[in-house]
Amino acid sequence: MKKTVLTMALCACAATSVQAAEWSDTSIGYRTGSRFREPFNGENIHKDILDLNHVSGYSYGTNFFNLDVLLSNKTDPSAPGASSGAQEFYLLYRNTVSLAKVSGKAFAYGPVSDVGMTFGFDVNTKDDAGYNSKKRMLVLGPTFSFKAPGLLNVGIYGLWESNAPTNQFTGVSTPRYRYDTHPMLGAVWAFPVGGTGWSWEGYANWIASKGKDEFGNQTAPETNIDMQLLYDVGPLLGAKPKTFRAGFEYQYWHNKFGNDSKRVPGASASTPMVKAEYHF
Numbered sequence: 001m002k003k004t005v006l007t008m009a010l011c012a013c014a015a016t017s018v019q020a021a022e023w024s025d026t027s028i029g030y031r032t033g034s035r036f037r038e039p040f041n042g043e044n045i046h047k048d049i050l051d052l053n054h055v056s057g058y059s060y061g062t063n064f065f066n067l068d069v070l071l072s073n074k075t076d077p078s079a080p081g082a083s084s085g086a087q088e089f090y091l092l093y094r095n096t097v098s099l100a101k102v103s104g105k106a107f108a109y110g111p112v113s114d115v116g117m118t119f120g121f122d123v124n125t126k127d128d129a130g131y132n133s134k135k136r137m138l139v140l141g142p143t144f145s146f147k148a149p150g151l152l153n154v155g156i157y158g159l160w161e162s163n164a165p166t167n168q169f170t171g172v173s174t175p176r177y178r179y180d181t182h183p184m185l186g187a188v189w190a191f192p193v194g195g196t197g198w199s200w201e202g203y204a205n206w207i208a209s210k211g212k213d214e215f216g217n218q219t220a221p222e223t224n225i226d227m228q229l230l231y232d233v234g235p236l237l238g239a240k241p242k243t244f245r246a247g248f249e250y251q252y253w254h255n256k257f258g259n260d261s262k263r264v265p266g267a268s269a270s271t272p273m274v275k276a277e278y279h280f
Helices: 002-018 099-103
Strands: 021-038 041-058 061-072 087-098 112-127 136-146 151-163 182-192 198-207 222-232 244-254 269-279
Touching: 021 244, 061 112, 087 099, 099 112, 136 182, 222 269
Parallel strands: none
Antiparallel strands: 021 041, 021 269, 041 061, 061 087, 087 112, 112 136, 136 151, 151 182, 182 198, 198 222, 222 244, 244 269
16 A cells, blocks of 8 residues: 555656656655644544655646655554554655646736635555555645735635545454545645744634544534645755755544544544755
């Protein structure tokens, strides 16, 4: 399954390289925190996260690609009774086609500077004791770009999601289950903090209930907010500006993966992190 995620990552990279890039930014990063949670696990979990990130613009729009490798400590075990932590690979790809670029006509109105159509996918695989997620999700919907001193995009998307988990405690594998098609309201931003060298960036997603889960439980609306305050330390190290960045990250995740925190321990988390990244 990890090979599947890595293969899809290579395909996403190939898709971005086929289109002639007008601009691009590729980075590798590391972040870490000790207050992560997972559904049905009420303990705090320490995770080290490595990421590969790419964003680029081409003649008809933009590409975004991110691969996270999440390494848990033994509080989130890789198998029942294991002293080693779980490993997860999470891949996300988005392509936004600008209606203004395609048509040659302006799609600006009031605070909106452009309208695009976004499509993409999420894929993950995780080896843990209780669930072993094999998520597959398609994403499609309009994205609105706003006039702002930086980047501000807001989109309304349809989600087509499925999973095929395996419980290592019982040895039971669940056939791939497709949730109800459901909407998501998402926002992405990146604002420079004056001329200080700091940048405030992040995303916020509100995801509606996806109906019953594969075990017959009603899912709940999900909120995932992740923001970071990063400083451009490149000039301090004798490197080009925006080469090295470091700072702080915070994630609030309520009803994670649609699990209702009123009945599921570990379904909500408030997680501070530290982060560093290098841009090629």
